[in-house]
Amino acid sequence: MNSCYTEIPRVKKGEVPLLPEDRAFRLATVAKALSDPIRIQMVYLLEQRSDLCTCEFEELLGLGQSKVSYHLKILLDAGIVTRETHGTWSHYRLQKSGVLDKLNS
Amino acid sequence: MNSCYTEIPRVKKGEVPLLPEDRAFRLATVAKALSDPIRIQMVYLLEQRSDLCTCEFEELLGLGQSKVSYHLKILLDAGIVTRETHGTWSHYRLQKSGVLDKLNS
DNA sequence: TTTCTTTATCAATTTTTTTTGATGAATGAA
DNA sequence: TTCATTCATCAAAAAAAATTGATAAAGAAA
Numbered sequence: 001m002n003s004c005y006t007e008i009p010r011v012k013k014g015e016v017p018l019l020p021e022d023r024a025f026r027l028a029t030v031a032k033a034l035s036d037p038i039r040i041q042m043v044y045l046l047e048q049r050s051d052l053c054t055c056e057f058e059e060l061l062g063l064g065q066s067k068v069s070y071h072l073k074i075l076l077d078a079g080i081v082t083r084e085t086h087g088t089w090s091h092y093r094l095q096k097s098g099v100l101d102k103l104n105s
Numbered sequence: 106m107n108s109c110y111t112e113i114p115r116v117k118k119g120e121v122p123l124l125p126e127d128r129a130f131r132l133a134t135v136a137k138a139l140s141d142p143i144r145i146q147m148v149y150l151l152e153q154r155s156d157l158c159t160c161e162f163e164e165l166l167g168l169g170q171s172k173v174s175y176h177l178k179i180l181l182d183a184g185i186v187t188r189e190t191h192g193t194w195s196h197y198r199l200q201k202s203g204v205l206d207k208l209n210s
Numbered sequence: 211t212t213t214c215t216t217t218a219t220c221a222a223t224t225t226t227t228t229t230t231g232a233t234g235a236a237t238g239a240a
Numbered sequence: 241t242t243c244a245t246t247c248a249t250c251a252a253a254a255a256a257a258a259t260t261g262a263t264a265a266a267g268a269a270a
Contacts, residue, residue, distance in 0.1 A: 160215085160216065170216080193217065
């Protein structure tokens with residue numbers, strides 16, 4: 001046996017460590033939150049204004065309220081933005097800066 | 106009119122620039138490619154070994170061939186990895202390093 | 211040649227995500 | 241109070257992504 005189709009000795013299971021499951025899941029969650037052009041634009045807007053409410057996203061992006069709330073919630077759940085409520089308004093901010101640069105090149 | 110529910114003057118359409126559409130789409134594509142724990146692990150493996158073939162991913166991740174090929178193709182299409190074929194083998198490498206650090210924070 | 215290995219891709223199904231319009235809660239204005 | 245505004249969330253439908261098993265191409269081994 002040991003019929004060798006490979007030029008190079010093949011890597012065996014366990015020889016290269018994996019990330020802990022929850023770590024891989026966390027990274028994937030952040031990436032997933034940024035995986036839509038609408039949410040990329042939302043982050044980009046917040047990089048410029050630091051504080052925007054739901055209705056401002058509606059106006060700046062030309063999208064309906066329901067859609068805007070949906071996408072903001074995904075950014076919120078991923079910990080990319082924070083939400084603060086004043087009266088009837090919800091104000092969103094970036095949790096940490098430079099999120100987009102990271103994806104860039 | 107001008108009934109003002111806001112404390113602060115509201116941002117008007119066009120006052121804050123958006124990213125060019127294709128730019129936003131490109132960033133979203135990269136993020137989407139990294140939005141699955143399996144693909145996060147694949148990138149992590151390549152950060153350690155620099156060169157792995159499909160069947161090595163199968164072994165290291167404990168996944169079937171079809172699934173592995175599917176996920177590798179998504180990384181390939183997003184430009185995150187490259188593929189080089191030698192004989193019947195496909196060898197994958199990272200196109201650029203430090204992809205995961207970027208998501209980290 | 212025949213057989214075995216590696217691999218990509220296909221089609222069908224399941225699962226997840228996104229969109230859309232509607233509802234209702236909470237607050238400000240009149 | 242009554243009406244208007246902001247907003248999150250719900251449910252249904254549509255769209256996109258992931259899983260699974262099967263097929264076939266191409267190269268290596270016997």
